[in-house]
Amino acid sequence: MAPFVILGRFFLEFIQDTGGVFLLMGRTFQTLPRTFANARSTLQQMDRIGIGSIPLVLVTSIFVGAVTSVQAAYQFHGYVPLQYLGTVVGKSVTLELGPVLTALVVGGRVSASIAAELGTMKVTEQIDAMEMIAIDPVEYLVLPRVLASTIMLPVLTILSDLLAILGGMVVANISLHVSFNTFESGLKLLFHTQDLVGGLMKTFVFGFIIALMGCYHGFETRGGAEGVGIATMKAVVSSCLLILVSNYLLASIIFRIIFAPSS
Amino acid sequence: MEQRANGTIVRIRGLGKSFGRHRVFDSLDLDIVRGETLVVIGRSGCGKSVLLKHITGLLKPDAGEITFEGEDITRFTRKKLYQMRLHFGMLFQSSALFDSMTVGENVALPLRKHSEMSDGEIAKVVSEKLELVGLTGVQNQYPAEMSGGMKKRIGLARAVAMNPQMVLYDEPTTGLDPIMADVINELIRTLQRELAVTSVVVTHDIKSAYHVGDRIAMLHEGKIIYSGTPEEVRRTDDPVLRQFIEGKAQGPIKPI
Numbered sequence: 001m002a003p004f005v006i007l008g009r010f011f012l013e014f015i016q017d018t019g020g021v022f023l024l025m026g027r028t029f030q031t032l033p034r035t036f037a038n039a040r041s042t043l044q045q046m047d048r049i050g051i052g053s054i055p056l057v058l059v060t061s062i063f064v065g066a067v068t069s070v071q072a073a074y075q076f077h078g079y080v081p082l083q084y085l086g087t088v089v090g091k092s093v094t095l096e097l098g099p100v101l102t103a104l105v106v107g108g109r110v111s112a113s114i115a116a117e118l119g120t121m122k123v124t125e126q127i128d129a130m131e132m133i134a135i136d137p138v139e140y141l142v143l144p145r146v147l148a149s150t151i152m153l154p155v156l157t158i159l160s161d162l163l164a165i166l167g168g169m170v171v172a173n174i175s176l177h178v179s180f181n182t183f184e185s186g187l188k189l190l191f192h193t194q195d196l197v198g199g200l201m202k203t204f205v206f207g208f209i210i211a212l213m214g215c216y217h218g219f220e221t222r223g224g225a226e227g228v229g230i231a232t233m234k235a236v237v238s239s240c241l242l243i244l245v246s247n248y249l250l251a252s253i254i255f256r257i258i259f260a261p262s263s
Numbered sequence: 264m265e266q267r268a269n270g271t272i273v274r275i276r277g278l279g280k281s282f283g284r285h286r287v288f289d290s291l292d293l294d295i296v297r298g299e300t301l302v303v304i305g306r307s308g309c310g311k312s313v314l315l316k317h318i319t320g321l322l323k324p325d326a327g328e329i330t331f332e333g334e335d336i337t338r339f340t341r342k343k344l345y346q347m348r349l350h351f352g353m354l355f356q357s358s359a360l361f362d363s364m365t366v367g368e369n370v371a372l373p374l375r376k377h378s379e380m381s382d383g384e385i386a387k388v389v390s391e392k393l394e395l396v397g398l399t400g401v402q403n404q405y406p407a408e409m410s411g412g413m414k415k416r417i418g419l420a421r422a423v424a425m426n427p428q429m430v431l432y433d434e435p436t437t438g439l440d441p442i443m444a445d446v447i448n449e450l451i452r453t454l455q456r457e458l459a460v461t462s463v464v465v466t467h468d469i470k471s472a473y474h475v476g477d478r479i480a481m482l483h484e485g486k487i488i489y490s491g492t493p494e495e496v497r498r499t500d501d502p503v504l505r506q507f508i509e510g511k512a513q514g515p516i517k518p519i
Contacts, residue, residue, distance in 0.1 A: 124357050124359060124362075125355045125356070125357050125359035126359050126360075126361055126362075128316070128321055128355065128359065129353070129355055129359035129360075129361070130361075131321055131348070132319060132321070132348055132351065132352075132353045133348070133372060133373040133376065133377075133421070133425075134345035134346070134348045134349055134373075134376070134377060135372070135376055136341070136345070
């Protein structure tokens with residue numbers, strides 16, 4: 001019996017969470033007309049979520065670019081001339097690595113911090129206190145965070161793309177002896193604007209997911225310190241999983257329908 | 264009977280609520296009369312706080328009806344609930360002050376959100392309300408710098424900032440030393456006199472119940488099993504109530 005009970009409980013919890021997330025999403029969209037009334041706290045959140053994540057994005061991106069360069073050169077060895085190194089680095093960074101890795105590292109940082117903050121507010125009755133003075137917690141807490149994250153993740157991704165390409169370029173020059181000019185011409189060779197745009201389009205959705213998961217699990221926090229810990233973990237795990245799953249769905253929509261190859 | 268109905272501000276009929284398999288309320292009935300201080304007593308975990316959350320619409324019942332000024336709040340939209348809550352003030356068990364805001368900002372928040380007052384007028388009301396609870400010059404400090412008793416008083420100042428019709432107190436004296444508990448009890452009495460509010464206090468502190476209550480109701484096993492004046496409670500021979508007020512382990516209430 002036990003395995004069925006566990007499976008059933010897991011399934012019920014999954015359905016309950018899915019419903020809850022969609023309800024919160026709907027309620028967040030309903031508060032959109034109140035965006036300007038909450039502009040100040042949205043700007044504060046943009047600073048915390050966006051500007052605060054720059055050091056993390058900086059380190060991650062430079063090393064991701066560097067490792068892409070080194071490993072691409074290893075795979076090219078004996079088959080493909082190194083003048084195409086820039087092409088591969090540019091393509092992989094703008095299409096996949098920049099958007100997804102930025103979303104994963106920023107997602108970990110931001111969804112955890114949102115869930116811990118809102119979770120602590122929930123267990124210390126601050127959310128109920130807000131409700132009691134007739135302030136909608138979704139408008140006051142969720143809307144600014146969701147907007148800030150949705151706006152700032154694409155901005156961070158642009159920075160990440162630039163830094164990763166730069167990292168790849170420097171490593172190619174120093175350890176693989178590919179000149180900046182050669183790398184740059186490789187970069188330009190098969191560059192399509194839609195690669196960059198398509199990659200950035202995904203990040204709006206990723207940014208939305210990160211803040212929504214943080215808020216949802218924060219609001220669902222039960223109990224005390226342990227509950228806040230569990231909520232934080234759930235927020236990070238669910239935002240990372242949803243980023244990876246939605247990445248596939250978005251890639252299918254963007255690159256097979258919107259920017260479908262014409263031939 | 265009719266006159267009593269007119270004096271009722273909140274009427275609860277057949278309230279039922281369960282969390283999973285745990286049944287908290289089982290067809291609970293309760294009337295709250297305008298202007299009175301009703302104290303609801305009962306053991307820890309018997310659902311006293313949950314009752315307050317139903318009266319304010321923070322939780323929805325599984326069954327039954329709760330009316331405020333004759334209107335069934337269980338059918339209210341979010342907007343209507345928010346309008347109703349402007350008439351309510353609530354002091355939470357943990358005070359629930361917003362720790363990212365100063366004391367002054369905490370008390371000012373309801374006024375900033377729901378009144379047309381200027382910053383100067385708001386500052387004046389804030390210092391008036393803080394003075395009412397016996398605090399001065401703490402506006403720029405943060406809740407983390409305050410003691411438990413001070414936090415409760417600030418929570419109370421915030422609860423009455425909008426001059427509510429009804430103030431709800433969730434375990435106002437729990438976790439306080441006996442002297443501070445008495446200060447809070449006195450404050451509840453003072454607010455009732457000066458602001459003429461209807462108050463509902465939930466507590467398991469029987470001393471506090473005698474001190475502040477016009478009427479005491481006992482919540483036990485999901486129902487209100489007794490309701491009477493403090494004098495009637497003192498003289499009661501109801502075995503459950505006797506055991507509770509005398510704080511004995513032996514009796515009809517079994518320790519969990």
